[in-house]
Amino acid sequence: MEFRNLAIIAHVDHGKTTLVDCLLRQSGMFREGTLSQECILDSNPQERERGITIFAKNCAIRWRDYKINLIDTPGHADFGGEVQRVLRMADGCLRLVDASEGPMPQTRYVLRNAFESHLRPIVVINKIDRPDARIAAVLDEVLDLFISLGAEDTALDFPVLYASGKHGFARRHLTDTNTDILPLFEEIVKTVPPPRGSPDNPLQLLVTTLDYNDYVGRVAVGRVFEGKVREGQKVVRIAREGTQHPASVEILYAYEGLTRGRVKEAVCGDIIAIAGVEGIGIGDTICDVAQPQALPPVPVDEPTLTMMFATNTGPFSGRTGKYLTSRHLRERLWKELESNVALRVETTDSADTWRVSGRGILHLEVLIETMRREGYEMIVGKPNVIYRRVDGETCEPIEHLTIDVPGSYAGAVIELLGARRGQMLKMEAKGDRTHLDYTLPSRGFIGLRTRMMNATRGEAVLHHGFHGYEPERGAIPRRSGGVMITTETGRVTGYALEGLADRGVFFVKPGDEVYAGQIVGERGEEDDIDVNACRKKKMTNIRTSTAENTIVLRPPRTMALDAMLEYVEEDEWVEVTPAECRLRKRELNESMRFKARREARKVES
Structure with a gap:
């Protein structure tokens, strides 16, 4: 049996799940009706809600004498740690594009990494049955994108298939x-090169993803680059830092369709999962005992944003x-580091x-x-x-941003992005909608989606991806007003909010529980003020006999x-709590x- 390892690069809603569903059905591996799940690959709850791929997943299709391993790639640069690892398992890539929308910027990052890994692309223009399909124009856009990403001449000579x-x-x-x-099966077999390596060579397996199973513990997913591996085999685990540890492969899994099942042996070229290797981590190499030799670890892009995490010290802590x-919290963050290699956690x-x-x-x-x-x-x-610091100059991370918006809202979007130090690259009309291309500082993207939806009444379609580092673009306006801070713990009353209504906008409503020190609203003036959001109406004999307003x-x-x-x-x-934020x-x-504010004023003066 021959192997073909293929990474799927597609934007959300471009038909990736439906196409994989077709491949599984028409390969003959599944009976009609057995594939009922709406999103085969995007199975994580947040992936379905956000419409993005976060975690890479695998599935395997048997077609004739071939086993085709399909690797779903995260489309967003924020999950670049996943992207760079999973592309190491692939020998080719399938670039799926919507026949109407064309290539989206979120997949630029994945494509750039694919070309740097010298993966041969297959382009599939999907949804050609759409009434607004612009097939020829989309094909030109794909070619322009490949050229702008520095694709080699061999990659530019890509096969194209038209699909629904x-x-x-x-x-x-x-x-x-x-x-x-x-035709797609035939093109995959023809274009994607077979894996290099020989089953007769000493074992080399690179771990690219970690999973967890309640019964067997930590499960390592990776590709066998050389040799073969068997259940019960004695091996050597070489960690990322180069240290060697003797180990044993207790359980061996191979992918079949959407699941993985136990097998006795796996040979080079296959993507497998192993359990029972103590201390195994991403980037480790599983080697032959007689000839331990590590594979080069996967490089991962450095972080661009940082924030502080701390235990909840609020008076409502522990309620939900x-x-x-x-x-x-420490154990959970350190556990996340095992599988989320692009994350960094430091003590303070x-x-x-x-x-x-x-x-x-x-x-x-x-x-x-x-x-x-x-x-x-x-x-x-x-x-x-x-x-x-780049060449003695302070540089910041920049995002590439694409917005499709009704023409009547284009002005509001341009004004919003201009205030956040955005630079327009292109603006063009597409029917009654306007297409905008921007570069924007990463700090300007924090909270942008919510403001964009408010400015366009929910009609903006926004996509972004990491662009690179550029000289700092200057200050971005933060909130202009101060905040209202409640001084009492209890339930918010309508009477209290009515008395404070002319002070600003509230974040709470009558009946909400608040505590002293919680921010309950925003005011129009610059300074913060302390308010009592729990103040109750004092009842007197006169008031009890009069009607309530x-x-x-x-x-x-x-x-x-x-x-x-x-x-x-x-x-x-x-x-942040399970019930609310x-x-x-x-x-x-x-x-x-009050003391802290007074000290701050002294320092400023």
């Missing part, structure tokens, strides 16, 4: 009439979360505070949201960009996690905050 995953066909020419996906202590002077750095705001946001859903409580600080309040401003991360300042925390001051005590 919905109707289950792939065609070499638009005039063809076949109704199956056979299961994991609250510094030990819980405080035993219950850590500095966590990632590839972007989305990378860190997904980590916070995952931990929140697992039952963790924590407080996180303001995200800060990690600057670099109806209180009319404006609806509170609600903020998602990403909006809170943009809003928070250096002296504030975002409190809150904004609070680092110092909850009113008199201590």
Whole structure:
């Protein structure tokens, strides 16, 4: 049996899942009706909600005398740690593009890495049955994209197939009439080179992904580059730093369709999973005992954004979360490091505070949201960009941004991006919509999605990816007003909010529980003020005999996690719990905050 290892590079909603579904069905591996899951590859809850691929996944298809290993790649630069690892397992890539939307910027990062790895591309223009399909123009856009990413001449001579995953066909020419996906199978076998290596050579297996199983513990996924591996075989594990550790392969898995099953032996070229190797980590090499030789570890891009994580010190701590202590938080962050190689966690002077750095705001946001859903409580600080010195100049990370928006909202979008130091690359009309290309500092992207949706009434389609480091572009305006901080712990009353209505906008509503030091609203003036959001109406004999007035309040401003991360300042925390997120001051005590403000004014003067 021959192997073909293929990475799938596709933007969300371009038909990746449907196409893989067709390949699985038409390979004959599954009966009709057995593939019922709507998203085969994007199975993580956050992947479905956010519409992005976060974690790389594998599936295997047997077709004739070939086993085709399909590797789903994260499309976002924030998960570049995953991208660079999984591409090491592939020998070719399948670039899937929507026949109407064309190539999107989020996949530029993956493509650039694919070309740097010298992977041969196959281009599939999908959804050619769409009424607004612009097939020839999209093909030109793909070619322009490949050239701009520095593709080699061999990569520019790529095969093109025209497909409809919905109707289950792939065609070499638009005039063809076949109704199956056979041409795609044939092109994969023809274009993607067979894996190098020989089963007679000493074993070399590179670990690229980690999984966990409740029964067997840590499971390492990787590709066998040389030799073969058997269940029960004695091996040597060479860690990333070069140290050697004797080990044994207790359980061996191979991929079949969407699942993996136990096998007795696997040979070079296959993508497998092993269990029972103590201490195994990403980037480790599993070698033959007689001739241990490490494979080069996968390089990973350095983080671009950092923020502080700490244990929740608020008075409501422990109400909804299961994991609250510094030990819980430290163990969870260190566990994340085992599989999330692009993440960095550093200790600080405080035993219950850590500095966590990632590839972007989305990378860190997904980590916070995952931990929140697992039952963790924590407080996180303001995200800060990690600057670099390049040729003696301070440089910051820059994102490449693409927006499609109705023409009537283009002005609002341009104004919003201009305030965040965005630089326009291109602007063109596509029917009644406007297409905008921008470069934008990474710090300008924090909270941008929420503001963009508000400015365009939810009609903007926004995609972004890492562009590179450029000289710092200057200050980005933060919030202009101060905040209102409650001085009492209890339930918010309508009476209190009515009395404060002319002070600003509230983040809470009557009946919400708040505590002293929590931020309950924003005011129009610059300084912060302390308010009592729990003040009750004092009842007198006169008042009890008179009718109550109806209180009319404006609806509170609600903020998602990403909006809170943009809003928070250096002296504030975002409190994250399984039930809700809150904004609070680092110092909850009113008199201590007053002293700190007074000291700050002395320093300034």
